[in-house]
Amino acid sequence: MATTTPQSRGAGGLSKTSMETLSPRVFLLRPSPDKTTRESRADAPALIIIFGWMNSATNGPLAKYVSQYQALFPASAILLVTCTFAGMTMPWVGLREARVAATATRAILEQDAADSPDAHTASHPRPRLLVHVFSNAGSTMLYHLYTAYAAAAGSSPSGSSDAPAGSAPTTVPLHATVFDSTPAAFTFQTLLQGILDGAPSAAIRLAVMPIAYLYVALVWVALMVLRLPDHIGDLAPRAHNDPARVREARRVYLYGPADRITPAAGVERHADEAEARGFTVEREVFEGTGHVAHARKHADRYWRAVSRTWEEARL
Numbered sequence: 001m002a003t004t005t006p007q008s009r010g011a012g013g014l015s016k017t018s019m020e021t022l023s024p025r026v027f028l029l030r031p032s033p034d035k036t037t038r039e040s041r042a043d044a045p046a047l048i049i050i051f052g053w054m055n056s057a058t059n060g061p062l063a064k065y066v067s068q069y070q071a072l073f074p075a076s077a078i079l080l081v082t083c084t085f086a087g088m089t090m091p092w093v094g095l096r097e098a099r100v101a102a103t104a105t106r107a108i109l110e111q112d113a114a115d116s117p118d119a120h121t122a123s124h125p126r127p128r129l130l131v132h133v134f135s136n137a138g139s140t141m142l143y144h145l146y147t148a149y150a151a152a153a154g155s156s157p158s159g160s161s162d163a164p165a166g167s168a169p170t171t172v173p174l175h176a177t178v179f180d181s182t183p184a185a186f187t188f189q190t191l192l193q194g195i196l197d198g199a200p201s202a203a204i205r206l207a208v209m210p211i212a213y214l215y216v217a218l219v220w221v222a223l224m225v226l227r228l229p230d231h232i233g234d235l236a237p238r239a240h241n242d243p244a245r246v247r248e249a250r251r252v253y254l255y256g257p258a259d260r261i262t263p264a265a266g267v268e269r270h271a272d273e274a275e276a277r278g279f280t281v282e283r284e285v286f287e288g289t290g291h292v293a294h295a296r297k298h299a300d301r302y303w304r305a306v307s308r309t310w311e312e313a314r315l
Contacts, residue, residue, distance in 0.1 A: 019058070019080075023100040025087065027058060029066065029078040043314060044073040046112035046128040047105060049145075051138030052082045053181075053292050054194065065132070065295070068303060076130075077108055083137040085195065089215070091144070091231055098144035102152050105129070105145070109173055126314050127249045129175035132306070134292050136194070136232050136262060139183040143236035145172060146245050176313035177251040178306055181259055181292045183240060184266025185233035192216045194261045197291065241274045248279060249313035252305055254294050256286035282309060 020028040048069050056062040058080065069078055081101050087094040112128055133142050153170045186194070195212040199205035222228045229235055239245055251274065255267040264285070275281045284305040286294040295302040 022104055023097055025082045025084070025097045026100045026104070027080040027082075028104055029070075029080065031075050031077060041075045041116065043311075045076045045130040045310065046116075047077050047079060047108045048073065048130045048132065049079045049081065049101065049105065051131070051133045051141045052080070053135035054083055054085060054088050054137035055200070056082050056134070056137075058082065062134075068295075069132075072303070072307060073130075079104055079108075081138075081141055083141050088137040088140050088232065089219075094141055094144045095148060098141060098148040099152070101141075101145055102148035105149070105172070106152065125174055127174045127176050129173055130178070130310055131172075131175050132178040132180065133182055134180045135182050136184070136186060136236070139179070139240065140232050140236045143231065143239050146239055150245075171245060171247050174247045174249055176249050176309050177240075178254065178309060179240075179251060179267070180254045180294065181262045182267070183237040183270055184262045185230075185237065186262075188216050188220055190261050190263070191219065194291075197261065237270055241270065241277050241279065243278060246279075250280045250282070250309055252282040252284060252309040254284050254286065254302065254305060256289050256294060258288055259291045261291040 018029055020030070022028055050062070050065060050069070052062045058066075062080070062082070066078055066080060069076070079101060081097065083094065083097075087097060109128060131142065133139055149172050150170045192212055195215065196205050196209065199208055223230050253267055253271050255262065255264050257264045268283070271281050271283055282305070284301070286298050286302075289297045
């Protein structure tokens with residue numbers, strides 16, 4: 001695996017010819033055959049899953065992260081999962097896209113296991129999957145992936161990872177996780193801020209403001225009056241710290257006190273709880289950068305943290 005920090009490739013979007021569209025929100029980028037040698041595959045992830053922030057697009061800033069991963073791990077497949085406002089707030093919409101991602105994840109990792117049997121030993125398992133999660137939208141989509149992966153195996157999502165011999169595993173395989181600006185319980189103010197900040201322009205932000213306020217009011221009624229489950233700020237964060245649902249070698253939290261949408265204190269509480277429940281945790285705090293913006297100002301340190309997390313997960 002390359003250990004040097006890759007150079008930025010600009011803000012341009014990803015080439016449509018390089019992507020396989022699996023659904024309106026799920027895209028697969030396969031490595032070039034000339035970059036996929038036995039040596040290049042040995043220590044690289046077989047698959048990198050990127051869960052984008054709300055309303056992130058393949059032709060926007062998210063493409064920079066894909067390009068950086070292609071520079072770091074040229075032999076890795078990349079599964080890009082984007083998330084709309086509906087996908088984050090309506091569980092059935094997010095779960096529909098997560099089913100597509102779960103099917104692709106299982107197929108790629110099963111093929112990797114067949115192609116590289118020596119890399120998969122019961123005595124010293126090493127992750128072949130790297131998951132990068134942006135914001136509470138990405139956190140929610142990862143939560144839906146847990147459910148979809150288990151359902152595809154014919155098991156409840158809270159079932160044991162010890163599947164009978166010959167059956168499909170019920171949990172997402174052993175992996176390392178990068179949490180960027182997530183997870184944390186939201187306040188109604190930060191929920192409103194997240195919706196408005198997701199608008200692509202000031203004019204659209206102004207236009208959607210009444211709808212945003214109405215939505216936040218409806219969420220308040222749903223959670224505070226009707227007592228419906230909160231899958232964004234409660235169920236998803238709790239699931240990420242549940243050893244029965246998450247097979248993880250290592251994780252890193254990338255966050256900062258200037259984030260107005262996901263408060264640093266909430267991320268730190270989640271990290272503390274993860275450690276208490278047996279997860280291996282690293283924290284990387286960035287000063288002066290806002291929500292999902294840490295890599296823009298601190299690119300070298302950001303990508304060193306990502307590389308280090310993967311390398312140490314493989315030890």
